[in-house]
Every structure is written in C-alpha cells, then in structure tokens.
Amino acid sequence: MNDKAMNPADAPLYPIREVSRLTGVNSVTLRAWERRYGLIRPQRTPKGHRLYARDDIARIERILQWLGRGVPVSQVRDLIDQPETATPAPDTESGDWDSQRQQLIAAVEALDLSRLEALFNQSLALYPVNVALAELWHPALAQLEESWGDKLGAGLQRSLLEAFLRTRVGTRLYHANHVARGPRLLVSRLPEETHQLGSLLLALAASHEGYRVVLLDDAPPLNELSLAVDRLHIAAVVLVSAQAERSELMRRQLPRLAEQLAIPVCLAGPVTRIRAADLENSGLEALGEDPVQSASRLGPLLSH
Template identity: 65%
Template sequence: MSDQANHPADTPLYPIREVSRLTGVNAVTLRAWERRYGLIQPKRTPKGHRLYAKEDIARVERILQWLNRGVPVSQVRELLEQPETVESPPPAAGDWESQRRQLIAAVEALDLGRLEALFNQSMALYPVTTCIDELWQPVIRELEEHWDDRLGAGLQRRTLEAFLRTRIGIRLYHANLQAGGPTLLILPMPDDDGPLWGLLAALAASDRGYRVQWLDAPLPLSELPLAVERFQADALLLTSGRAEKTDLVRRQLPRLAEQLEVPLTLCGPVARIREGDLAGSGVEVLGDDLPGAMTRLQSLTQAA
C-alpha cells in the first residue's frame, strides 16, 4: 500500500519531533517500531524525513497501551490488526520480572556485554517511561537494599554507575541539542551513595522534553543559586537514595528554597522518607516514583 493511499493530501502531517512530544515516545523508539516491527508507516518527504498523520499518532497510543500492559513488542502488530471489539489478552505474565532478574544477574556478575544488550533492548522496544517504571527503578531499589551488607557491593555499584553514566550521558547530549523545553539542573545530595537516582531522573526528564544539566557530584548549598543562575535553569532537582541529615532537610533546604527564584524540587527515596519534614517548607517533594515525579515537575515548570 502506498504512502499516499495511507495519508490523503488534505490530512495534516506532523514531523517526528512533534509526534514524540505528543506521545512521549522518543524518536529512536518510533524509528525502531517502524523498521523492526512494521508497527507504523509514516509518509516520507522527498528528502526522506518522516511525516505522521493523526491516524499514526492514534496508532502509537494504541501501541503504548499494549506495551504498558506487558505485551512484548513483537506481538503488538498482530493485536493491532484485530478488531477493536476483541477482548484484550492479559499481560504477559512474568515478562518484566524476568527482565529484572536478568538485569540484576548481569550487574552482580559484572557482565557488561549482557548489561549492554539488556539496556539497548529495553530502550529500543519500550518507551523510556515504561523502562524506568518497570525495569530500572525496581532493579536499583532491589540492588540498594542488598548492597549495604554484600561483599563486592561497591564494585557492582560503581560498575553500574559507570555504565549508565556513559549510556545516559550520550542520550542526554543528543537530546539537549534538540530540546525545546525548560532547563532542569539535577544534582545529588551530600549523603547520596552515587549518581544512580540522578541518572534515572535525568533520563526521565530528558524524555519529557527538558534540557537537562546533570552534575554527578554534590555542590555546597551556598553555590546552588549561582549554578541555577549560570545554567539559566528553570528548576533545580536534588536526588538521593538516602534519608540525608535532618538539619539539611529541615533547615537548610527550606532556606535555599527561599533564596531561589525557581522551584527547588526533591525526588528519589529521600523524597519518600522526608516528605513529612518538608511539608509547607517551600521545597517541592516530587516522590520516589520518577515518571510520576516528572509529571508533577511539569506542572511546576509550566506554572513558572
């Protein structure tokens, strides 16, 4: 079937960047769905640029519905061809659980080849939000629960940090070149064991269209207003997998929030642990669920 037959001449067409913004699916994933699985068939300009009709965008939304229910991407095309009235099958039992077990095993074995394969597979086949919610966030939570009392935990942690720093850093670099959203400055808090939560937050924010400036080590609180000014940040996001010191949370962070002209926000396990301490403080507690945290952050930066 020709592209012209799929998209009549009077049908509005959208470039891939706009489709990504509307659906939350990044351009790399959209191209993978087209090339590898034939899930969508956009029109092409004479120069080869993809253009999507409203029907294509609706199809992307249907793909997301299946993926979010746990259906492997390889099975989605067959389901899309079924009539809308066909009852949806149950999620593929154990699919995400199996991927989590494989990922944890790769980290514990320091198997970088397997780690690379699992990372590339998840990012190519599923939306970033789904990967974070179903795979990376639960895995990091589980690993952190055991690392404190396990031999070789430090080596596992630093290996995973180095791996994600490189892979996510590359994605941030390319995404920032095209990002048109607000600028978000992300830093870890002083007691955090490492940049894992900051890396995931940076990935989630970039997927939402933010231009992300991510620093992998804490700064003195006195330097944060200058950092916000120099990076021209529209919001400051602090992350931590720890509870952090009580004085920092109850006194220093609220004081910093008063000094800043942009929202001071908090996410990661620290946000769940310290939510009660920061009620009414001026610090915006976004929670430890990163996709949900990004939704709350968007409401703050849009209002600003």
C-alpha cells in the first residue's frame, strides 16, 4: 500500500504509519484510542488496514491539546465531541490522574511487579510519552522520593523500581534509536547521584523528542567525556543529579569541561535549583528539574 491512498472523492487518506509521523502519536496509542475510547474512527481498506482522513488528523491534534492541558484520556471524548464554543474549561483536578498516580505509588510500595508492568504499559499505550511522564511518572516518583527518607523498605522499593524502569526504558531506547534521526545525546548521572530514576525519565523524554540517546548507568570520569563525544558522535551531554554535588565539581571541573567541549554540556534535575547561583555564567546549560521540559529545552541549544 502506498504511503497515501486516495478515496473516490480524491480526498487524501493516510495509513497509520504516516499519521503517526505527522502527529507524533505512535500506532499503538492510536489503536488504543480507537478501541478503548472510540476517540477516532478511521476507515478501513478491504484487507482491514486503517486509513485516516484529514479530519481524523485534526481530531488527533485536538486530543493532544486536551491531553497537554492535563485532561485524562477517559474524559477527552466528551470534550472534543462538543462544539468548541460550548466546550467548558475542564477541571483537571477532578480527573483520574491523581487516581493513576496513587495506583502507581501503591504498586511500588507493595513491590507488585505485575501491577507495575500493567501501569507502565497502559500509560505509554494510552498517552504520548511526554504526557505520561508529565502527568503520571514524574509527579508520582517525586511523591515517592518525598516519602522514602529513612523509611523501612524504601531502599528495596527504589531498587526494584529502578531495575524495572532500566529494563523497560532501555528496551524503548534500543528500538527508538534505530529509527530516530535526531542528534545523539549522552545522558548520565553526576558523581554524587547514586540513583538512576532522574536520568531514566530524562532519557525517555529525550527519546520522545526524536533524539538518539546513549544512556550510561554510571557517572563517567570527566576526563573521558571528550573521548565519548568524539567516538560516539555526541551532540550534547546531559548530566542529571538530585544532589548538591561537590563545589569543586560545580564551580571548576564542569565549567572547564564545558569550555573544552565544542558541544553543549547540560545539567538537569534538582541540582539545577540547588546550584542555581553557581551555574550563572558557568558555560553550563541548566535544563531544569522536569524531564519533559528539560528535553524540550535541548532543541534551541542544538539548533545554533
């Protein structure tokens, strides 16, 4: 089948892979919106292949707008089926995002891998990655971080969640890197950050933006980063931490690295807030704490 088929009225119809390319919504999500919620109703070829009209694409873009405003997918149909002039602003606080976050937190606290697997697959099937991260995974993990502290079982919960996400995110990066055409990023932790959750979410957000992501499990020696940049053809280095990190590193070593490398050296995570004063005029790029916003801020840095 050609990338674009024509109906009898010569109005263009698009196969699902083309609609995915045009809208940024993967085919799994498009099928889930159709089957589970009836949000879109594509036509079918005699062999059962989906074909989408321009009106379908416009409807998908409206769905994305509502999701981007924090509306859960379960509420979107009622909104987009109303005339735009009559559509009220949604009360997103009354949606089911909070319920989904609490389910995710409960699954982690109960060490329920089956439930965790189901929530992960469901969230990334029903929502674009950036929406799932912004509304579910990032706030839920932030809530877990606040509750863990020295609580009994917190270390096991964190380790299990990190191992789970490392496998799932790693698999998605592997497949996405084969088809992505964007610049290649190196994502890693800073030396005093002993956990991976922040770098995993950022890597997933960057992959969604079309970057090819090289994710390192451990903080690399700073004096070897230039070798990594050269051999791996890296366009930007993104270092993630929730810690304050050493003053020598923040005030001297990292600015020196940024001066030596001919590419952006970026920091992400709470370190950008904790060390905001040290980052001014340092030559380092502060992307912020939110993984989705951090990934979106890379674009202007790499377009120079």
